[in-house]
Amino acid sequence: MISGLLLLALVGLSHTAVLENPQATSGSSSRATPTVPQYFQTTPEIFAGPTATGRAPFLAQTNPVPSISSVSFVPNAPLETVIPISGTNNGSSSIFQLTGQLSPYFPNPDGFGAQEFPLPAGANISQVHVLHRHGSRYPTSGSNVASFGGRIANATGKFNATGALSFLNSWSYQLGAEILVPVGRQELFDSGVLHYYNYGRLYNTSTKIIARTTTQDRMLKSAEYFMAAQGFFGLEWTNNATLEVIIEQSNFNISLAGYDNCNNSNSRVSAGGNNASLAWEAIYLANATRRFQSMITGYNWTLTDTYAAQTLCPYETVAFGYSAFCNLFTYAEWQGFEYSIDLSFNGNNGFASPTGRAVGIGYQQEILARLQNRTINTPNTQNNITLDNNTVTFPLNQSLYFDFSHDTNIMSILTAFGLTQFAQPLPATGPPPRQQLIVSHMEPFGARLDIEIIKAPQPVSGNRTGTGYTSGPPTTYIHFILNQRTIPLGVSFPSCGNRADGWCELNTFIATQSNALALANYNYACNGNYSAQPYGTITNGAPL
Numbered sequence: 001m002i003s004g005l006l007l008l009a010l011v012g013l014s015h016t017a018v019l020e021n022p023q024a025t026s027g028s029s030s031r032a033t034p035t036v037p038q039y040f041q042t043t044p045e046i047f048a049g050p051t052a053t054g055r056a057p058f059l060a061q062t063n064p065v066p067s068i069s070s071v072s073f074v075p076n077a078p079l080e081t082v083i084p085i086s087g088t089n090n091g092s093s094s095i096f097q098l099t100g101q102l103s104p105y106f107p108n109p110d111g112f113g114a115q116e117f118p119l120p121a122g123a124n125i126s127q128v129h130v131l132h133r134h135g136s137r138y139p140t141s142g143s144n145v146a147s148f149g150g151r152i153a154n155a156t157g158k159f160n161a162t163g164a165l166s167f168l169n170s171w172s173y174q175l176g177a178e179i180l181v182p183v184g185r186q187e188l189f190d191s192g193v194l195h196y197y198n199y200g201r202l203y204n205t206s207t208k209i210i211a212r213t214t215t216q217d218r219m220l221k222s223a224e225y226f227m228a229a230q231g232f233f234g235l236e237w238t239n240n241a242t243l244e245v246i247i248e249q250s251n252f253n254i255s256l257a258g259y260d261n262c263n264n265s266n267s268r269v270s271a272g273g274n275n276a277s278l279a280w281e282a283i284y285l286a287n288a289t290r291r292f293q294s295m296i297t298g299y300n301w302t303l304t305d306t307y308a309a310q311t312l313c314p315y316e317t318v319a320f321g322y323s324a325f326c327n328l329f330t331y332a333e334w335q336g337f338e339y340s341i342d343l344s345f346n347g348n349n350g351f352a353s354p355t356g357r358a359v360g361i362g363y364q365q366e367i368l369a370r371l372q373n374r375t376i377n378t379p380n381t382q383n384n385i386t387l388d389n390n391t392v393t394f395p396l397n398q399s400l401y402f403d404f405s406h407d408t409n410i411m412s413i414l415t416a417f418g419l420t421q422f423a424q425p426l427p428a429t430g431p432p433p434r435q436q437l438i439v440s441h442m443e444p445f446g447a448r449l450d451i452e453i454i455k456a457p458q459p460v461s462g463n464r465t466g467t468g469y470t471s472g473p474p475t476t477y478i479h480f481i482l483n484q485r486t487i488p489l490g491v492s493f494p495s496c497g498n499r500a501d502g503w504c505e506l507n508t509f510i511a512t513q514s515n516a517l518a519l520a521n522y523n524y525a526c527n528g529n530y531s532a533q534p535y536g537t538i539t540n541g542a543p544l
Helices: 144-155 163-169 182-202 217-227 255-261 272-284 286-293 303-320 331-349 356-371 407-416 506-512 516-520 522-527
Strands: 005-008 124-133 209-214 241-246 400-405 448-456 475-482 485-487
Touching: 124 182, 124 217, 124 356, 124 407, 144 303, 182 217, 182 448, 209 217, 209 255, 217 241, 217 400, 255 356, 255 400, 255 407, 272 286, 272 303, 272 331, 286 303, 303 331, 331 407, 356 400, 356 407, 356 506, 356 516, 356 522, 400 407, 407 448, 475 506, 516 522
Parallel strands: 005 241, 124 400, 209 241, 209 400
Antiparallel strands: 124 448, 448 475, 475 485
């Protein structure tokens, strides 16, 4: 019998996973036994990805901010984010809300254009589907910050940095790789508590739900921290949920990392966002690069170094609590950094990418199947049919669903749903007015998309006047909430209506999704032979 954790060997298009010689693992909540195959075992982890840890923080000793800040003392909580930044004014947001997908979690401060309303009397949330990103982590393997650290290490003793860069004379790269940092664990704890307060009554205490994550260490741990400790269920969470851990590896079918079985998403045909970001970096970091070049001798400082130094600020902050790289840049340069990431996500994972829809279509199909109370038995996408065609591993009777995924995958899922509110063209020369796709508002560390199903005794008024109801029969609605703010579905789907609350009638929404699979053009988008297009040519998340 499996207790709490269920590691499922995911069957890909050409791969199966079978592990031999089952052995019991002491301390594990899912031990191999004569009746449990070893691929149900989660300790030791398999397909966990890199798990190198970095140096331990020592902020009580190393934090210089109290002596350099001009504002009243504000204790770190737990990160040191009260850092003097040139060009900041009283209305400026924190630079840590301008660091794209590397931002520590914060609720979207501006919203997506919908008003937030309470449920009218008599209406009830009957179901919620939670799609959650992992918490703050170390950089991924091969990142620009690790390369920068290597270049500085190779040049140590050969260069002299002065002024604001003088700390580089004794600096070394000490970050780990890919696993959660402490504040990343906290983000998932806090989210579990928040979701329990929001949706705890939906849990049927006589049942044990299935929650899904992947085998990557940060993904498995994020799911566990969400549900355990001070999270949704508490320390005895294995009495309440079974964690279905799906193999995340190239060429395996998995909707929670849809790029793994979408070859073109990992090739130059889907790199338009990178190209646009590089063009924008040359514009907004030109002055910073010249500043730093004037502060260092014996080292050939380039634009690549400037961007890596800026990227080190959020990474070192979440790992160590403070980074000396942060106040090297002006507030305008931090705004430019956010936009560089917006361009990347738009062109690599969103509507400006030929694989934008295809990478996310598997999860879109799973949500649609749940809403229609059916399993998936046709291999049209990266869905794992072995799992999705079995109600044990793809249950249809839960009121709570928890799925854990990655930032780029969630961006592609929003694209696969057809949320064209985020299809606005983003020029490589600078941000447009009233920009909609802002990655720090959509995919910070610990991002979460909550999809609520709401049953009302009558149609709910779109502008919520009077009692909030109009005359008519009982009506069911769907409500998308991204980082605690409503996405107005009517903006992307006119048939949903111009509702102030952003809801959509469930049947109407399901009808809008009927052509999503065709629009994604999955097989051609992921495996077809087509040419890379200049950034901005593709606008619908699929190949031309």
